[in-house]
Amino acid sequence: MQYRNFGNTGFRISALGFGAMRLPISTPGPSASPDLDAAVKLLRRGFTAGINYVDTAYFYCDGQSEIAVGRALKDGWRDKVVLSTKLPLNQVKCIDDFRRILEDQLRKLDTDHIDFYHLHGIGEAALTGPIREFKIFESAARARDEGLIHHLSFSFHDRPEAMKTLVDTGEFSSVLCQYNLLDTANAEAAAYAASKGLGTVAMGPVGGGRLAFAGSIFEDAVGGRLTTPELALRYVLSNRNFNCALSGMGTPEMVDANARIADADTPLTPGEVAAIEEIREKCAELRKLYCTGCAYCRPECPKNVDIPAVLLALILYKVYHLEQHARDRYRQLATAAGNDPKTARAADGCVKCGKCEQVCPQKLPIRQFLAEAEELFAES
Ligand code: SF4
Ligand code: SF4
Structure with missing residues (x-):
C-alpha cells in the first residue's frame, strides 16, 4: 500500500481510503440495515490490506455505518486507523446540537475521539448560515480542546471557487471532494487546498460505481493495458494534489482489486492522462x-x-x-x-x-x- 502525508496534519495515510457508505446490507430497499458482521469483516479486510483511513457519516447505511466502523476498529485497529466521520449540518437546529450529535457519534463509534470531523456536504452558504448561526467553529474548538475531535474538516458540494473561500477561513485541516476521470472540476481548488497545507481526499474515484461498468471508451487511451476501473483509480492516484482516493467498497472483490492497484506507485504517463482528457471532452454530454x-x-x-x-x-x-x-x-x-x-x-x-x-x-x-x-x- 502506498502512504502519503495528509497535508500538514502530521498523519500519513494510505492512498486508498475506505468509504463506509456501501457496506454489505442484509435487506435491499430504502430501509436497508447493514449486516454488521459482514461489514466488520469487509472493513478489516481493507485494514489488513493496508488501508488506514476510514470515512463514515452519521446517516450512512441508515445510521448503522458508524456502528459497523466502531466494531471494526476494535481489537487494536483503532490505534492503527485514522477515523473520519461527518456532522450533518442540516440536523443542527440550535447551538447545543453540535455537542449532542457528536456525543451520539462517539457512542456509536465506541471511541473517545474522532481524528477528522467533517461538516457534511457544505458549500460557501454554510458560512453565513448554520456555521455562524449555531456557532459551529466555536463548538468545534471546544471539542478539540477536550480531545473529542482532533481536526475539523469539510466535505464539499459547491462551485470549485467556493472551496477556496472555505479553505481561507483557516478553520479546516482537510477537505473531501468529488474528483475522478469523469469530473475534474475540483482539481484546481484541491491543488489550492493542498498548497495551504490541508489534507485532500478524492471521493468517487470510480465515479460512484459507474466506471466499474464502463466499456472500452477510456481503455483505448492506455492502449488497452488497464481495465476501466483500474484506470479510473490510477487516474486519481496519479494526481499528487490528492493524498487519498476514497472508495465506497461493498464487496471483498472490490477491496482486493482496489488495494492491489493502490499497492503500486505506477502513475499514468502524461501522454495517457492527455489522451484520457481528450476523451472526456468528447463525452461532454456526460457532464x-x-x-x-x-x-x-x-x-x-x-x-x-x-x-x-x-x-x-x-x-x-x-x-x-x-x-x-x-x-x-x-x-x-x-x-x-x-x-x-x-x-x-x-x-x-x-x-x-x-x-x-x-x-x-x-x-x-x-x-x-x-x-x-x-x-x-x-x-x-
Ligand atoms: S419528481 Fe423526483 S421526488 Fe417527485 S416523484 Fe419524481 S422522482 Fe420522485
Ligand atoms: S447525484 Fe444522482 S443520486 Fe445524488 S441526489 Fe442527484 S440524482 Fe440523486
Missing part, C-alpha cells in the same frame, strides 16, 4: 448527465422511484453506448417494481413533484432525465 449515485434524492421521493438506478441506466446507454446492458438494468428495475408501491420503482412512477431536485448536490434536472429514460427504455 450534463452526471449522477454520483449519492442517493440523497432517494428518501425524498414520495413514489419510491429509484432515481440513481434509472440515471445509471441512462448513463450506460447514452455515454458508454452499452445499450443492451442499460436496457437490461432498467427492465430489471421495472419488472421488480410490479404493482407493489413499497418496491422501488422505475421512471414511470415519477409524478414530477420536484422534491428530488431540491436536494440533489449536482443540481441535476432529474425529472427531465427520468422522462428521457422512460421514453428510451419503456418500449424497448
Whole structure:
C-alpha cells in the first residue's frame, strides 16, 4: 500500500481510503440495515490490506455505518486507523446540537475521539448560515480542546471557487471532494487546498460505481493495458494534489482489486492522462448527465422511484453506448417494481413533484432525465 502525508496534519495515510457508505446490507430497499458482521469483516479486510483511513457519516447505511466502523476498529485497529466521520449540518437546529450529535457519534463509534470531523456536504452558504448561526467553529474548538475531535474538516458540494473561500477561513485541516476521470472540476481548488497545507481526499474515484461498468471508451487511451476501473483509480492516484482516493467498497472483490492497484506507485504517463482528457471532452454530454449515485434524492421521493438506478441506466446507454446492458438494468428495475408501491420503482412512477431536485448536490434536472429514460427504455 502506498502512504502519503495528509497535508500538514502530521498523519500519513494510505492512498486508498475506505468509504463506509456501501457496506454489505442484509435487506435491499430504502430501509436497508447493514449486516454488521459482514461489514466488520469487509472493513478489516481493507485494514489488513493496508488501508488506514476510514470515512463514515452519521446517516450512512441508515445510521448503522458508524456502528459497523466502531466494531471494526476494535481489537487494536483503532490505534492503527485514522477515523473520519461527518456532522450533518442540516440536523443542527440550535447551538447545543453540535455537542449532542457528536456525543451520539462517539457512542456509536465506541471511541473517545474522532481524528477528522467533517461538516457534511457544505458549500460557501454554510458560512453565513448554520456555521455562524449555531456557532459551529466555536463548538468545534471546544471539542478539540477536550480531545473529542482532533481536526475539523469539510466535505464539499459547491462551485470549485467556493472551496477556496472555505479553505481561507483557516478553520479546516482537510477537505473531501468529488474528483475522478469523469469530473475534474475540483482539481484546481484541491491543488489550492493542498498548497495551504490541508489534507485532500478524492471521493468517487470510480465515479460512484459507474466506471466499474464502463466499456472500452477510456481503455483505448492506455492502449488497452488497464481495465476501466483500474484506470479510473490510477487516474486519481496519479494526481499528487490528492493524498487519498476514497472508495465506497461493498464487496471483498472490490477491496482486493482496489488495494492491489493502490499497492503500486505506477502513475499514468502524461501522454495517457492527455489522451484520457481528450476523451472526456468528447463525452461532454456526460457532464450534463452526471449522477454520483449519492442517493440523497432517494428518501425524498414520495413514489419510491429509484432515481440513481434509472440515471445509471441512462448513463450506460447514452455515454458508454452499452445499450443492451442499460436496457437490461432498467427492465430489471421495472419488472421488480410490479404493482407493489413499497418496491422501488422505475421512471414511470415519477409524478414530477420536484422534491428530488431540491436536494440533489449536482443540481441535476432529474425529472427531465427520468422522462428521457422512460421514453428510451419503456418500449424497448
Ligand atoms: S419528481 Fe419524481 S422522482 Fe423526483 S421526488 Fe417527485 S416523484 Fe420522485
Ligand atoms: S440524482 Fe442527484 S441526489 Fe440523486 S443520486 Fe444522482 S447525484 Fe445524488
